[in-house]
Amino acid sequence: MYEYLSGKLAYKAPTHVVLDVGGIGYHVHISLHTYSQIKDHEQCKLFISFQVREDAHTLYGFAEEGERRLFEHLISVSGIGPNTGRMILSSITPEEIQSAIIQGNAPLIQRIKGIGPKTAQRLVLELQDKLKKQGPDALIAVHHQQSIPEEALSALIMLGFARAQAEKVLAGVFQGNPSLTVEALIKEALKKL
Structure with missing residues (x-):
């Protein structure tokens, strides 16, 4: 329903922010990882995960799209609710969580408050293959710049280009000039496709 605010x-x-969007204040729950990225900003963009329960409609916000994706993977596991997912993302970095799951490092996950051995094993069992199948694209974007190739890739796929070919061209163009905007990256890629 909500992509971002x-x-x-x-x-x-x-633990949370109030984001004023056009005169409406949205109460958005955040992880410590997101807080560390936005604490010095007056304006920000948060990628939203909208969670609906019988007794509440709750917004969870993330500074990076990759962190939101990982959060949604985490809460898809039986026994992991949104608050536990947020606790996991607040305890260790998204990169460490993802790496631990892919490598089957349940003891690292177990060190997170509220995560026991069975839950840690369940996280690894249910998410390991999903995260491995996504390949390098699943790696969490540490900088906002890393989402630029993803946006450009989505645009090229919508224009009808094959994913593999578009990824290869975009990787070459972006590696040669990482300061390109999404629009400039798409234009350069189109010249080579």
Whole structure:
């Protein structure tokens, strides 16, 4: 329902923010990882995961699209709710979580408060193959720049180009000039496709 919210940070705390979007204040739960990335900003864009329960409609926001994707993978596992997913993302970095799951490192996951041995094993069993199948694209974007090739790739696929061919061309263009905007990256890639 919500892809992202972009606006002025009316209130910031390590667990949540109030994001003023066009005069409407949205209460958005965040992880410590996201907080560390937005704490010095007045304006921000948060990628949203909208969770509906019988008694509440809750927004969870993430500074990076990759962190949101990982959050949604985590909460797809039986026994992991949104608050536990947020706790996991607040305890260790998204990169470490993803790496631990792919490598089957349940003891690292177990060190997170509220995660026992059975839950850690379940996370590894249910998500290991999913994250491996996604390949390098599944790696969490540490910088916002890393989402630029993903946006460009989506645009090229919608234009009808084959994914594998578009990925190869985009990788070459972006590696040669990582400061390109999405629009410039698409234009350069189109010249080579």
